[in-house]
Amino acid sequence: MKLLNYIKGKFEEPESAEWMDNLSPSTGKVIGSVPLSGESDVKLAIAAAREALPEWSGMDPSGRAEWLDRIADCLEEKFEEIAYLESLDTGKPISLARSVDATRSVSNFRFFSKMIRDMEDEIYEMEDATNIVKLRAVGVGALITPWNLPLYLLSWKVAPAIGMGNTVVCKPSELTPLTADLLMRVIDEVGLPSGVVNLVHGNGNSGSMLTGSPDVDLVSFTGGTSTGAKVAQSASPQFKKLSLELGGKNASIVFSDCDLEETVKGVTRAAFLNQGQVCLCGSRILVEDSIYDRFMEMFVESVESMVIGDPMDDDTELGALISKQHLQKVQGYVSLALEEGGQIVTGGEPCLPKELEGGNWMSPTVITGLGTETRCSTEEVFGPFVTVHRFNSEHEAIEIANNTRYGLAGSIWTMDLEKGRRVAENIHSGMVWVNTWLHRDLRVPFGGVKDSGVGREGGKWSLGFFSEPLNVCVRHD
Ligand code: NAD
DSSP: OBOOEEETTEEEOOTTOOEEEEEOTTTOOEEEEEEOOOHHHHHHHHHHHHHHHHHHHHSOHHHHHHHHHHHHHHHHHTHHHHHHHHHHHHOOOHHHIIIIIIHHHHHHHHHHHHHHHHOOOEEEEOSSEEEEEEEEEOOEEEEEOOSSSHHHHHHHHHHHHHHTTOEEEEEOOTTOOHHHHHHHHHHHHHTOOTTSEEEOOOOHHHHHHHHHOTTOOEEEEESOHHHHHHHHHHHGGGTOEEEEEOOOOEEEEEOTTSOHHHHHHHHHHHHHGGGGOSTTOEEEEEEEGGGHHHHHHHHHHHHHTOOBSOTTSTTOSBOOOSOHHHHHHHHHHHHHHHHTTOEEEEOOOOOOOGGGTTSOOOOOEEEESOOTTSHHHHSOOOSSEEEEEEESSHHHHHHHHTOSSEESEEEEEOSOHHHHHHHHTTSOSSEEEESOSSOOOTTSOBOOEETTEESOBSHHHHHHHTEEEEEEEEEOO
8 A cells, every 4th residue: 555645635646755664563564655755745735735724714614514524424434444444554453443443533523513513602791892702713733643543533633623714734643644544535535625634644754844834823743742842842932822642651540449340341441452552541550458459360360361363353352562663662661660670460472373473462461569659650651561559548549640740641440439539639630530431522621731741622622722712892882
């Protein structure tokens, strides 16, 4: 599969004439090639977006909402293709690509279409004047996404961005370009006005050309914390609107009064969904001392029963890691855990059929015995790797949960809902679930504090980020 950029309504070879291989995570084999876009490709895409801006931003919001519905319909027709390409490109189980990636990509467009249709100007009356507050497009947006949830996150940005009247240039992860290409094919098929959505493939350099361009007005970035810092450095001097959704090291807090069976299921899912490669994954499990032994017995049994193997197999629960380099990073943390005084309770090399031997495989790994200050217990690993710790009081659980530079999410497991809410309100993060995890309502704010990011997206927060409010005050006395 040789992919092309999508600029001004046309699929184009990169002017840079440079290409990168796209590798299958599950076999290590080359599955296609991707443009490595250079300065002139990025400039052409930005120019196309700028040219399309006046007409698109001038359109009635309900007209733009209709376009979002057309895209959603066309994506829905390609539901199985999305799931197949996402599983092929990321190494995730096809069942997960169906239930999470394909489903959410369609619903992101439908959800924002409805929000934009329902949007109204705000009116504030004074004795002698009327204020009208109107949301207007910001301009040209750069939308940069990571490899773990490729189309899920790209559609989460494209839908509200163009719905609010902006035009955009997308830069998906170089490791997972396939469904971004599918979205461009959909946009082409429905006949969206050319230049409203453009896409350049490429690596971090291509991304930084976008974020640093004086012709880009807004940057929505999802990715690692250290990359986020670079993005902020290049975008801030030009006062661009900036949203950063970054890493996490989220705690799952298990109290002795939890429903143990449900909790073990929930905590296992939170730890290892998508091979632990979700920014929200509960990679630190804090367990109240009085149930620690019973919890561990049930948790390890649950982890060891997970089916690891061919991502295309319907029964597979754990697929491959994204790249060799990432696998080495995660395995490096296993060695570090031993150096830091931890013990491996379960984990090691998975047993796989011969055709998958070239892939990036690692079985789910559980580490105990580490101090809560250690690197393994505080740094984002972003793989099938969790540490488990004991606690003795609500206060101690909160202290451990907050003891990291990240502040994205967390989950609390208890039958005492009052306690659940009380503890949740003391966790320094953007989102906390009680007796559930990754339970998403698209209307609520999504994002983190501390090193997990700046700003929120989701519902009215997305509409706010992808727009500029204008206040018109008319005196009438
Ligand atoms: P990454 O930071 O390496 O890359 C993300 C994107 O940024 C890619 O498209 C990449 O090409 C691009 N990029 C790299 N350097 C750049 C630069 N200097 N300027 C502009 N763009 C640049 O992240 P990744 O490895 O693809 O993804 C994993 C990370 O993403 C994890 O840390 C994870 O926690 C985070 N993540 C966060 C959320 C969230 O909503 N908070 C969601 C998913 C993933």
